[in-house]
Amino acid sequence: MDPNSSGRGVRQFKTYLLHRLEKDEKDTQRRLASTDAKEIQRFYEHYCKKYLEEGLQTRKPDEMARYxxxxxxxxxxxxxxxxxxxxxxxxxxxKGVEKEKASFSHYNILPLNISGPTQPVMEIPEIKAAVALLRKINNLPTPRPDTTNGPQGIDDGPIVRDLLDWLWQTFGFQKGNVENQKEHLILLLANIDMRGSGNVHQGERQNH
Known part of the structure; x- marks a missing residue:
């Protein structure tokens, strides 16, 4: 067809053809969008089942964090x-994935709040004692839920595992800073405990 044709019939045909092409393109886009959504839904289900649910007890925390x-x-x-x-x-x-993802967040030394097998470092008596000390928050008031601050519990309440979580939820500290300070504080308390135990043992040896 000559694009420069100016006849009435030619112009009508060109206009009809353009409208038809636009309509077909929109219909195709809708069908593709529907198909894409279903494919992504199926892939999301398959991925979560294969990588998040199967082998949870055997995979390493850093691997689960990536998944x-x-x-x-x-x-x-x-x-x-x-x-x-x-x-x-x-x-x-x-929502459950986001909650678990927070548990598998990257850590420096201590794998705090990690689901799955307990890591050996968390079995050190001084580390366990420091963690238990920070988790004595029964007498503190429950912070108000704040969806902008981070993951919430199943009942939409804030996740508060220890004193640092309570400070984060109550005063709005940055989550990354809280996690770093939590690890630092636990290691500091454990180190003080180890030194105290070492001094006691050293004194006992000197007395003998």
Whole structure:
């Protein structure tokens, strides 16, 4: 067809053809979007089952941290392709994923709040004593839920495992700073405990 043709019939045909192409393109996009959403849903289910549920007790914490991070990204993609289709099933599951992802956050030395097998370093008596000391918060008031501060519990309440979590939720400290200070404080308390025990043993040896 000559694009420069100006006849009435030619112009009508060109206009009809353009409208038809635009309509077909929109219909194709809708079908692809629907197919993409279903494919991502299936892949999200498969990924979570294979990498998050199976072998949880045997995988290393840093490995699980990567898997949970990827699952979180997949859910963000799923929400992007289905913005007008709320799915309570996926939302609830993703909420649990986010909660567990926080448990598998990267750490420097101490794997605090890690699901799965207990790491050997956490079995050191002085470390266990320091962790237990920080978790004596029964008499403190429960912080108000704040969804902007981090992961919430199943009942939408704040997750408070110890004194540092309580300070974070109550006063809004940065989560990363709290985790670093928590590890530092536990190591400091454990070191003081070890030194005290060493001095006691040394004194006992001198008395003998």
């Amino acid at each position: 949970y991070q990827i699952a979180s990204v997949l859910y963000d993609v799923l929400k992007t392709v289905t913005p007008d289709k709320p799915n309570s099933e996926y939302d609830q599951y993703a």
